[in-house]
Amino acid sequence: MVRLTTEGNEVRITAPSPDRWEDFKKLRLESLHRDPKAFLSSYEEEASFGDEVWQNRIKNVIFAVIRDKPVGMLTYIQRNRKKNDHVVDIFAVYVDSKHRGKGLGDRLLKEAIYRIKRNKGVSKIALSVLADQIPAVNLYMKHGFRVVGVLEKELRFRGKFYDELVMERLLK
Numbered sequence: 001m002v003r004l005t006t007e008g009n010e011v012r013i014t015a016p017s018p019d020r021w022e023d024f025k026k027l028r029l030e031s032l033h034r035d036p037k038a039f040l041s042s043y044e045e046e047a048s049f050g051d052e053v054w055q056n057r058i059k060n061v062i063f064a065v066i067r068d069k070p071v072g073m074l075t076y077i078q079r080n081r082k083k084n085d086h087v088v089d090i091f092a093v094y095v096d097s098k099h100r101g102k103g104l105g106d107r108l109l110k111e112a113i114y115r116i117k118r119n120k121g122v123s124k125i126a127l128s129v130l131a132d133q134i135p136a137v138n139l140y141m142k143h144g145f146r147v148v149g150v151l152e153k154e155l156r157f158r159g160k161f162y163d164e165l166v167m168e169r170l171l172k
């Protein structure tokens, strides 16, 4: 767990306990509602998920917490096939708009990379991001990810197409 102070508030970067799944659900649905273009998934799709889906998904989440309230999050999942379980995917990265630009995204990613590296079998972290999500692209580049491909017109949102960048970071 990493601690830092932002405007007098302590921020905790932590893996939440399973019983915080309703907080996770709330923040995830908020992210899909507020930043619909940033994610492949949509609010309508995930709002219909049953409780067990959230109870299962929270196992792979890291929270940024201020005064016991999650305001940022990141999910990472190790692939599970025999030939690709050396790869971990990062997705659903989000910081509440009120708390952006204060280093929370940085700390979430740093903590995720630290946790992922502790697993000795893992040699690559992968993610994908919309090409025009500039803050997110910059965040990933700052943490050593490089663009390895462009998926053209990968996402269609409100009648417009968007390209997606495939980004990777190889671990030593």
Ligand SMILES: CC(C)(COP(=O)(O)OP(=O)(O)OC[C@H]1O[C@@H](n2cnc3c(N)ncnc32)[C@H](O)[C@@H]1OP(=O)(O)O)[C@@H](O)C(=O)NCCC(=O)NCCS
Pocket (backbone or CB within 6 Å): 035, 038, 039, 092, 093, 094, 095, 096, 099, 100, 101, 102, 103, 104, 105, 106, 107, 128, 129, 130, 133, 134, 135, 136, 138, 139, 140, 142
């Ligand atoms: C991307 C996101 C998580 C960044 O969170 P954040 O807490 O604001 O980021 P930080 O303050 O820790 O900034 C870390 C780095 O991100 C980049 N960054 C953050 N905000 C930026 C902005 N407005 N413009 C350009 N780069 C930016 C910079 O590289 C920054 O490092 P620097 O301060 O040394 O320049 C946040 O903007 C967000 O939730 N966006 C909407 C959802 C989204 O796009 N998620 C990614 C889906 S793949």
